[in-house]
Amino acid sequence: MVKPPVPISVNEIPFKVEILEAFLHSSEDLVAGKEYVPKLYTTRQGEKIVFRLAKKEEAPIILETLKKLIDPQYDKDLYHIVAARTYAEVLAWTQARYKDEYVIVGVHDGELIGVWNARLMNKDVAVSLHSITFKRLGGIGTAGYAAKAEYAFEVLGVKEWWATFESPFGFRLGMYFRHFMKPYPEVQHELGGSPVFYMTADDWFNLHKKREELKPFFGTRPVPEDLLKKSYELRPPSKLEIEL
Numbered sequence: 001m002v003k004p005p006v007p008i009s010v011n012e013i014p015f016k017v018e019i020l021e022a023f024l025h026s027s028e029d030l031v032a033g034k035e036y037v038p039k040l041y042t043t044r045q046g047e048k049i050v051f052r053l054a055k056k057e058e059a060p061i062i063l064e065t066l067k068k069l070i071d072p073q074y075d076k077d078l079y080h081i082v083a084a085r086t087y088a089e090v091l092a093w094t095q096a097r098y099k100d101e102y103v104i105v106g107v108h109d110g111e112l113i114g115v116w117n118a119r120l121m122n123k124d125v126a127v128s129l130h131s132i133t134f135k136r137l138g139g140i141g142t143a144g145y146a147a148k149a150e151y152a153f154e155v156l157g158v159k160e161w162w163a164t165f166e167s168p169f170g171f172r173l174g175m176y177f178r179h180f181m182k183p184y185p186e187v188q189h190e191l192g193g194s195p196v197f198y199m200t201a202d203d204w205f206n207l208h209k210k211r212e213e214l215k216p217f218f219g220t221r222p223v224p225e226d227l228l229k230k231s232y233e234l235r236p237p238s239k240l241e242i243e244l
Ligand SMILES: CC(C)(COP(=O)(O)OP(=O)(O)OC[C@H]1O[C@@H](n2cnc3c(N)ncnc32)[C@H](O)[C@@H]1OP(=O)(O)O)[C@@H](O)C(=O)NCCC(=O)NCCS
Pocket: 077, 078, 079, 082, 130, 131, 132, 133, 134, 135, 136, 137, 138, 139, 140, 141, 142, 143, 164, 165, 166, 167, 169, 170, 171, 173, 244
């Protein structure tokens, strides 16, 4: 407690919570209204996956799905920790507690098939947060990662993409897109784990977008109307297909 330099008329000044909220609310100025044209990815097994921005109203479905994985029985391939962290980030997004976050969902026949999120540190740097798929072995994780980076570089116009990896499978998918390493521990990712692995806008446009072997992961546009419509009738996956 610090004594004021002059007498103050009252001992306490209550604040309306709406006044406090103005200080607590995270900004979304860099992502607000920035549309991402949905796209279609065909898995190795032929399933049609729609990738699109999630709506905040869909958060309960995303959270319900992630919550199932927040359990020690999923301490395999780092699913437990990634589900827990993604859960917190999606919740923070809906409650305006994470600056300039965006969330991309993958949807198969109305079922949520994965979640990919990131946020903007500032107009030049996008910070990749998490990638998690509920159906493995179709290349879905890589296609979703391409979608969130594409949004950052091609719609939001960032100059750098900063990732870090928690799992060997996450690292493997990141390595599809050659990332360089920032000096560590001098430069740290906000997830606080391994070094920052980054790629630049120049890498994105002049290398990756031109690589033949990556083309399938970039998907196609437009998404046929019936598939797009179905993707907005979002429901949790009927089963978690995460065992290899
Ligand atoms: C990371 C993740 C999104 C990647 O998804 P994905 O790209 O669809 O990849 P999968 O998990 O299906 O793994 C496929 C890979 O497994 C490997 N694999 C599968 N079966 C295998 C086997 N029997 N032996 C060796 N490798 C095998 C292959 O290398 C395959 O890679 P390919 O797609 O290049 O052929 C997903 O694994 C996931 O959600 N993991 C949990 C959360 C997580 O770790 N997130 C990333 C945090 S950094």
